[in-house]
Amino acid sequence: MKIVCEGLDLSDAVLKVVKACATRTTIPLMECIKISAKNDGITLTATDGEISIQKKIKAEVYEEGEVCVPGRYFSDFIKKLEGVQITLDAEDNRMNIIYADSETTMQILSAEDFPKIDTDINENSVVLETEELRRLINATTFCCAGDDSRPILKGCQIVVSGGEINMTALDGFRLATTKGKIISSTGDIEIVCPARTLNEIEKMLPSDKGETEIKIQKGNLLVCVDDTTVTSSLYNGDFIKKENIIPKSFITYVTVDKKALKSSIERAAILVRNDKNSLIILDISQGKIEISSNSEIGNLCEPVKAEVDGKDLKIAMNSKFISDAINALEEDDVTLSFNNQVQPFICENVIDKNVLYLILPVRTSNNA
């Protein structure tokens, strides 16, 4: 393989695709970027086996071919060569990188065993406004599970049906679900997409208004942003039905100024930040919520004015979960709806009900 290209183009491309390189793996190829030279350009590809990112750039191709370069070394190196023209000349197990009067050689691996990336994904598709897709991803993926104990919970359920899209994430302690508008779709869709994939897609979305298409076929997803193509395998298995866990009726409704509640919870969280669960208590009675926390550092009790409709309630929760939820809501006031101290409660905007967060309380010896 031998090609000549502009440093700026190559740098832009490697920095995009390197995000799909595996970080901790025993398979060296998963840490590589594959460079394929053909016709009038080169295609860079990286994959960790789940997500793949691919980008094509213009290049003068003197000799077609494919090689695999160590992803992070190559991208860090190339990003320091933005201003110059670069020649990549590979033979056997080494590639010469020639720029200005200099020459660097990198060890490379054969591209033969590099995973095949299927970009022929076209069966179903949904088109959204780019802004709407960004909002849907930001509203949900932070509630996905971070560990591997139940892999499907590391994904976000996406359901397209009846002209709308629903995204749901849960980690066993909390759930996020949001509804959005679509521009068009080929039909009903129901998939579970890795949160990591969605977060990488979100980072690539252009800031200007426009549309983004998500294509799906046989357990795979593809999104193309400018010339960058992201594909990802989807999770198989049954996702929890949110209808089964979101209570249909509530006993206590609270409407409260988001900013006041947020800062009170943040102060309460400081005292318990070294405790498992980071436990805070909400004591809800007519006209107010009393937020309290208690640890060997000290204890806090702050009343926050609130409109309370229904029965008084004392309920304990992880401060992080409620903080995350109210931070993600957009209106000035939020509504919290409860049944009792053991059933999950929900946090919503007062007006726009397209986003809902459900949080499981913590049972304590005091309120169990």
Add this chain to the structure above:
Amino acid sequence: MKIVCEGLDLSDAVLKVVKACATRTTIPLMECIKISAKNDGITLTATDGEISIQKKIKAEVYEEGEVCVPGRYFSDFIKKLEGVQITLDAEDNRMNIIYADSETTMQILSAEDFPKIDTDINENSVVLETEELRRLINATTFCCAGDDSRPILKGCQIVVSGGEINMTALDGFRLATTKGKIISSTGDIEIVCPARTLNEIEKMLPSDKGETEIKIQKGNLLVCVDDTTVTSSLYNGDFIKKENIIPKSFITYVTVDKKALKSSIERAAILVRNDKNSLIILDISQGKIEISSNSEIGNLCEPVKAEVDGKDLKIAMNSKFISDAINALEEDDVTLSFNNQVQPFICENVIDKNVLYLILPVRTSNNA
């Protein structure tokens, strides 16, 4: 103790003094901030046994007294209360923090055993332009040792004599020394001040033009910036005499464009970043330096145009040390002066010779 003060004042003060709190210690008092209420204000003090920071703010004092509060918890808590008036009311082993309609209680410790901070430091003094002090600190402290194997090397030597100030730092592998102007001094001074103290002082220096006074007395140093007083114990012992290790003559002189050398070294360093020593080689001959590095990832060879005066030389070094040194130099061109591949070499500006970096080469099997 009972006082009332403004949240904004208290927040500003705790965020300044908390920087002197110890981070890892078995002595709880070293993680505390002492609050002393007297007359018309409160004084906050923190110390890790080496550095102390003290700040006085206005307060209505209803009951004089002294208490110690957990430093980081208290500062994180108070910084979330900037907008309100705060009452601190301490009795026995607890302090009530009263704000708006809320009350938080923190466990406190008796101030009896809190280290006494001597701020009566006045014997000797040197006055510098604030900008000059900032430059001197930034030019040297990064070369201080980070580990405890030779404690005095964690400090920076400050020598005031003959109307000028000299600061020198070294870690066993490299040395930084810089000369500056003073406005006045009470006489000759020679101390070794912990790098951490100098760095904290540097962060506090105001950005406007002005003067800063460093006061010294019996192994202690004091700097007062606005209403914040930093004191620090100094290191005892003999500091290495730089005259003994900086070569007086050189065989090879190289003048080179700083930016070109810097980017070449940065690229060379990428290939060896996982290697101990992060070894790069400079091959100096007429008209150029050839920078090279070599690891299992690959190898690099980049010529950089240079004005070379003297004998050809091939010399190996830690890429970080030379990177740090040339980054700290301010002119567009730098001069490197060498004797041979085992003796230390120096990096300087071409014109302003007030800063000098000395670096010990690495002996390799190739060039030993």
